[in-house]
Amino acid sequence: MGKRATFIQSRTVLCIALVLVGAMLATAAAAPAKTKPCGICGKNLIKNPSAEAGAGIMAVGAYGAVPGWTSESGQFGAASYAFPNGWFPKSSKGSPKRGKNYFYGGTTTAAIDAKATIGMQTIKLPAAAAGHTVTLSGWLGNYGKNTAQVRAQFADAGGKVLASLRIGPDSTIAGTDMAFRSRKGKVPPGAKQVILVVTFGGTTTTYKLAGADDLSLVLA
Structure with a gap:
């Protein structure tokens, strides 16, 4: 293969590589930004959410504080x-x-x-x-x-x-x-x-x- 053919082939490979890199950068730019980690996600944030902590009243006129509330x-x-x-x-x-x-x-x-x-x-x-x-x-x-x-x-x-x-x-x-x-x-x-x-x-x-x-x- 002559020097000219080798030069043309090298330029072709370089162009293809640049196109691929450009496509990868464009894809990365278009991708949505990742949200910050959320350590409390998926958990019920309410303390004593079912009134189970503490005693439930059993008589008219009775009262008891609800823990967490x-x-x-x-x-x-x-x-x-x-x-x-x-x-x-x-x-x-x-x-x-x-x-x-x-x-x-x-x-x-x-x-x-x-x-x-x-x-x-x-x-x-x-x-x-x-x-x-x-x-x-x-x-x-x-x-x-x-x-x-x-x-x-x-x-x-x-x-x-x-x-x-x-x-x-x-x-x-x-x-x-x-x-x-x-x-x-x-x-x-x-x-x-x-x-x-x-x-x-x-x-x-x-x-x-x-x-x-x-x-x-x-x-x-």
């Missing part, structure tokens, strides 16, 4: 499924994973006098959580016109709410039974914490017997 209004508490005056007996429809207790509005004077019984929990978020899909779910049960609602409020470090998800109140849920409700969203940029708010409200002025169980907040 604060009572902001009324007297947010937990009732036993064996509570004789409870609205949700063991035989009622509900979570297949339920234990011995559920969250409820209360039968104390403070619960009766309050417009709504409200319980809260604050969950810290890492910076890597921003942009991830989040699912809020749980089992909700009504009592007459007294209804259950759960909100997940995504806030910055100062407590300013940037976005929120909500399940309930849902008047279609039958009495004495709980129904599963779920909603998805995105963690907004700048969110440093989630303020979880459970509200048992409505127009009922007597006992607040609406309930909730097996609450879940999961990032993906």
Whole structure:
């Protein structure tokens, strides 16, 4: 093979190599950026999500604090499924994973006098959580016109709410039974914490017997 033929062949190989490199760079540039690792993804972020920690009340007028939660209004508490005056007996429809207790509005004077019984929990978020899909779910049960609602409020470090998800109140849920409700969203940029708010409200002025169980907040 002559020098000229060898030179042409070398140029051809070099051109092909440059084309391949260019294609690889273009593909890499077009590929979506990888999201940061999320160490808390796939886990339920709620502490004591089923009111199992602590004792569920078994008598009218009784009250006990729920570990992991604060009572902001009324007297947010937990009732036993064996509570004789409870609205949700063991035989009622509900979570297949339920234990011995559920969250409820209360039968104390403070619960009766309050417009709504409200319980809260604050969950810290890492910076890597921003942009991830989040699912809020749980089992909700009504009592007459007294209804259950759960909100997940995504806030910055100062407590300013940037976005929120909500399940309930849902008047279609039958009495004495709980129904599963779920909603998805995105963690907004700048969110440093989630303020979880459970509200048992409505127009009922007597006992607040609406309930909730097996609450879940999961990032993906």
